[in-house]
Amino acid sequence: MDIETLGSSQDGHGSRKIALVDGMVVVQKLTKKPATVVTVKDLSEWFYGRLMSLTRDYDEVVLVFDTYKPDSLKRITREKRRQGKDPIQYQIRDDTNIKNIPMSRLLSHDQTKADLTEYLASKTVEYSKDSPKLVIASAAGHTESNSQLHFEGNNHEEADTLLIHHAVLASRRNPSDAQLVFFSPDTDVLHMAESDKLPLTLGALKQHVLRAHIQARVWGQADIAQQEFLDPLQNAYYKDKDGQLKPVTTEFLPAPEAIIERWSDVNVK
Numbered sequence: 001m002d003i004e005t006l007g008s009s010q011d012g013h014g015s016r017k018i019a020l021v022d023g024m025v026v027v028q029k030l031t032k033k034p035a036t037v038v039t040v041k042d043l044s045e046w047f048y049g050r051l052m053s054l055t056r057d058y059d060e061v062v063l064v065f066d067t068y069k070p071d072s073l074k075r076i077t078r079e080k081r082r083q084g085k086d087p088i089q090y091q092i093r094d095d096t097n098i099k100n101i102p103m104s105r106l107l108s109h110d111q112t113k114a115d116l117t118e119y120l121a122s123k124t125v126e127y128s129k130d131s132p133k134l135v136i137a138s139a140a141g142h143t144e145s146n147s148q149l150h151f152e153g154n155n156h157e158e159a160d161t162l163l164i165h166h167a168v169l170a171s172r173r174n175p176s177d178a179q180l181v182f183f184s185p186d187t188d189v190l191h192m193a194e195s196d197k198l199p200l201t202l203g204a205l206k207q208h209v210l211r212a213h214i215q216a217r218v219w220g221q222a223d224i225a226q227q228e229f230l231d232p233l234q235n236a237y238y239k240d241k242d243g244q245l246k247p248v249t250t251e252f253l254p255a256p257e258a259i260i261e262r263w264s265d266v267n268v269k
Contacts, residue, residue: 015175015177015178015179016059016060016174016175016177016178016179017057017058017059017060017178017179017181018058018059018060018061018062018170018174018178018179018180018181019054019055019058019060019061019062019181019183020062020064020163020166020167020170020180020181020182020183020184021051021054021055021061021062021063021064021183021184022064022065022159022160022163022182022183022184022185022186023063023064023065023117023120023121023139023159024065024066024159024185025054025183025184025185026047026050026051026054027047027103027107027120028185029050030043030046030047030050030103031103031104033046033098033099033103034046037098037099038097038098038099039094039095039096039097039098039099040092040093040094040095040096040098040116040119041094041095041123043098044119044120044123044124044127045123045127047120047123047124048123048124048127048128051063051124054183055133055183058133058181059133059134060133060134060135060136060170060174061128061133061134061135061136062136062137062138062163062166062167062170063121063124063135063136063137063138064137064138064139064159064162064163064166065117065118065120065121065138065139065140065159066113066117066157066158066159067114067139067140067141067156067157068110068111068113068114068117068140069157070110087108087109087110087112088105088108088109088112089109089111089112090106090109090112091115092112092115092116092119114140117139117140118139118140118142120137120139121137121138121139121140121144122137122139122144124137125137125144125145125146128146129146131146133146134146134147134149136149136151136166138151138154138162138166141153141154141155141156143166149173151169159184159186160184160186163182163184167180167182171204171205176203176206176251177203203250203251204249204250204251206236206251207236207247207248207249207250207251208236210235210236211235211236211237211247213230213235214229214230214232214235214236217229217230232245236248
């Protein structure tokens with residue numbers, strides 16, 4: 001199977017687009033393997049092709065996976081769901097033959113999933129080494145990329161929190177008007193991404209820091225009878241039509257207008 005490298009969508013105009021992808025979104029779309037997928041290496045090439053197709057219009061791709069820890073509470077929950085059925089562990093190597101193994105069976109053992117996610121993350125970076133896109137992959141606490149970027153280790157077990165972590169990192173290395181789009185089946189990511197407690201872009205971070213500055217100024221003068229207050233209208237607040245102070249959450253839209261309109265339409269329906 002040929003590995004297709006797609007070009008950057010950035011043409012010198014408009015903001016940079018960053019896709020943050022929960023790897024299981026792609027894996028779950030691989031339930032029906034084509035006849036060309038015979039080995040684990042074939043599976044990795046198929047996975048990479050689907051990932052690049054999903055993110056074809058993005059300048060940067062951040063791929064993250066859950067971490068499967070042997071002593072985690074999530075593992076206990078998964079074992080209860082299996083209702084006593086013993087999973088089968090498979091070795092994850094380039095030449096492992098999986099032609100007649102359904103994806104559900106291949107993914108039934110936690111250690112197999114752990115090995116497969118690390119393998120897919122590593123292969124994704126390998127296949128994208130000549131891509132003009134910045135591609136970052138994170139699995140089992142380790143993050144690597146097809147560029148000179150370096151990342152410290154992490155102890156995140158959940159892909160949803162890891163997505164937020166990498167969204168913050170992406171906002172720091174990109175222009176403040178960069179668009180961050182999440183590909184995740186978990187609504188927790190949406191709730192965390194929308195939280196004003198966790199700014200995802202430099203535009204939001206600036207407003208967050210300004211509001212924190214107001215509070216810090218007050219705390220720093222706790223022993224003073226006549227405190228000097230900062231003007232909230234100069235520090236990330238505005239007055240609405242009723243004259244009430246409201247926080248400025250960001251200097252830019254959190255997503256393209258088309259996405260916001262579509263999300264609003266879905267919520268209304």
